[in-house]
Amino acid sequence: METQPESNSRLRQIELALRSADRFDVPQSDGYSVYSALLALLQSADDEASQRVHDSEIGSLHTSGLRGAFGDGDRSHHKQVLPNTEYTLSLGVTDPGDEAIFEALVSALVLADEPLGLTHGQLQIVSFESMKTSHESLLTEADELNDPTIEMEFRTATCIEEAGSVTTMFPTRGAVFGSLLGKWNNTAPELELDMSGETLAESVIEKPDARSYDTHSVLVNRVDDPDGGTQPIFRQGFSGTCAYAFKDASESVVNAVTALALFAEYSGVGSAVARGCGDVSVEVTEQ
Numbered sequence: 327m328e329t330q331p332e333s334n335s336r337l338r339q340i341e342l343a344l345r346s347a348d349r350f351d352v353p354q355s356d357g358y359s360v361y362s363a364l365l366a367l368l369q370s371a372d373d374e375a376s377q378r379v380h381d382s383e384i385g386s387l388h389t390s391g392l393r394g395a396f397g398d399g400d401r402s403h404h405k406q407v408l409p410n411t412e413y414t415l416s417l418g419v420t421d422p423g424d425e426a427i428f429e430a431l432v433s434a435l436v437l438a439d440e441p442l443g444l445t446h447g448q449l450q451i452v453s454f455e456s457m458k459t460s461h462e463s464l465l466t467e468a469d470e471l472n473d474p475t476i477e478m479e480f481r482t483a484t485c486i487e488e489a490g491s492v493t494t495m496f497p498t499r500g501a502v503f504g505s506l507l508g509k510w511n512n513t514a515p516e517l518e519l520d521m522s523g524e525t526l527a528e529s530v531i532e533k534p535d536a537r538s539y540d541t542h543s544v545l546v547n548r549v550d551d552p553d554g555g556t557q558p559i560f561r562q563g564f565s566g567t568c569a570y571a572f573k574d575a576s577e578s579v580v581n582a583v584t585a586l587a588l589f590a591e592y593s594g595v596g597s598a599v600a601r602g603c604g605d606v607s608v609e610v611t612e613q
Contacts, residue, residue, distance in 0.1 A: 336458055337592045338419040338428045342435065343412050343453040349397070350447030351404040355544035357391035357482065357602015360415065363442050364389065364431075370440070372430035379427060379600065386421035386513070388594035390414075391482055391602030392449075407447060415442075416605060418592040420513045432456075461514040461589070468584035473613040476570040476587045478502070478595075482605040483542035485563035486596035493561065495541055497568040499530040502595055505604075506586040509593045519582045529575035530583060532568050539566035546598040561598055584610060 353359055364387075368376035379387045394413035397406035407413070419428050432454075434440045441448040468474075478497070486494045486501045494501040500523050511518045547559040570587070572580050587608050594604035 336419075336425065337460060337464075337589070338417075339457045339592050340417040340419075340428075340431065341455040341457075342415040342417070342451055344392075344415060344442060344449035345410060345412055345452050346407050346447055346449050347409055348407075348447050349409050350407050350444070351399040351401050352392065352396075352407055352444055352446070353545060354399075354403050354405055355391075355483075355542075355546075355602065356405075356444075357389060357598075358545050358547065359444050360389055360391050360442070361601045363444055364417075366443065367434040367440055368427070368430050371434040371438070372426060375424075375426040375430040378424065386419060386424045387427060388416075388418035388420065388592065388599040388605070389602055390416035390605035393481070407449070412452070413449065416591075418594065418599075420509065420589075420593045428456075459592075461510065461517050461585075464585045464588045465517070465581065467588060468581045471584060471610060471612055474572075474580065474584050474610050475613060476584065477567065477609045477611070478570065478587065478590065479538075479567045479607040480565045480595070480604070481607055482602055483544045483561070483563035483565055484596045484604045484606070485544070485546075485561040485598055486604075493563065495562065495564050497532060497534055497564060497566070499532045499570060500526050502532075502568075502570075503530065503583055503586055505596050506590055506593065510586060510589055513593075519586070521579065521582055525579060526583070529572060529579045531571050531573050533571065534568040535566060539564065541565075544598075544603060546601045546603065561603065563596065563603060 392413045397408050399405045435451050436454050441450045486505050488494050541564050543560050543562050546561045548556040551557040590606045596604040
């Protein structure tokens with residue numbers, strides 16, 4: 327399934343379904359492991375594209391980590407992939423210059439039929455769907471909506487750094503849409519959205535669902551330490567569902583914020599989106 331806008335400003339989203347014939351452990355925070363496995367696949371298909379993802383400062387690749395039913399792991403801080411159970415994985419590519427990343431993923435996952443190799447087992451790809459849009463198309467879609475309300479489900483830990491290493495633990499409008507604004511302007515500078523934090527605070531209201539709200543500490547990286555070992559790097563974040571409505575907002579602000587919400591499914595929200603953080607599902611409804 328693929329939609330094709332006329333613009334060259336491409337945003338890509340890939341939906342994968344995977345299965346394993348075996349039972350094996352994966353970390354509770356599996357995004358880092360999935361990211362490493364994807365880098366290995368990319369390297370086998372296109373070493374330059376793999377290096378670009380690894381070195382990217384703007385996080386042009388977004389992954390959701392594995393979604394599905396897991397069993398209890400045999401190791402601490404692990405869960406277990408169950409045999410013959412379907413797992414889904416979403417990938418997003420937001421930089422229009424990163425077409426090579428999309429093509430390398432297609433080459434490895436579809437054409438070469440490579441499995442996703444994790445530390446203790448493999449997942450075989452059983453289906454692959456690709457969707458394509460553009461920043462311009464999202465702006466057009468937002469402009470066609472009348473009095474929209476936005477509902478965002480933060481499906482994985484969303485880690486938004488607001489000041490240095492200080493991470494917000496709540497889906498405030500300023501943190502969420504400020505993060506998305508930065509990602510949008512980095513990937514489409516020719517379509518820069520000019521919106522201040524003060525404007526967001528005055529024009530948008532967040533309505534979180536307290537029953538779904540949770541907080542997390544997730545592994546996002548490992549770095550070498552002075553003793554020759556590795557040190558785990560964790561990020562703190564939140565998950566849950568939050569609705570966003572508008573109050574006395576100008577038409578331009580409504581359109582911009584709605585476009586950013588639609589963009590979130592491709593970009594992810596916050597930091598470490600390549601390592602499974604900030605995966606969101608977005609529903610926009612009209613009043």
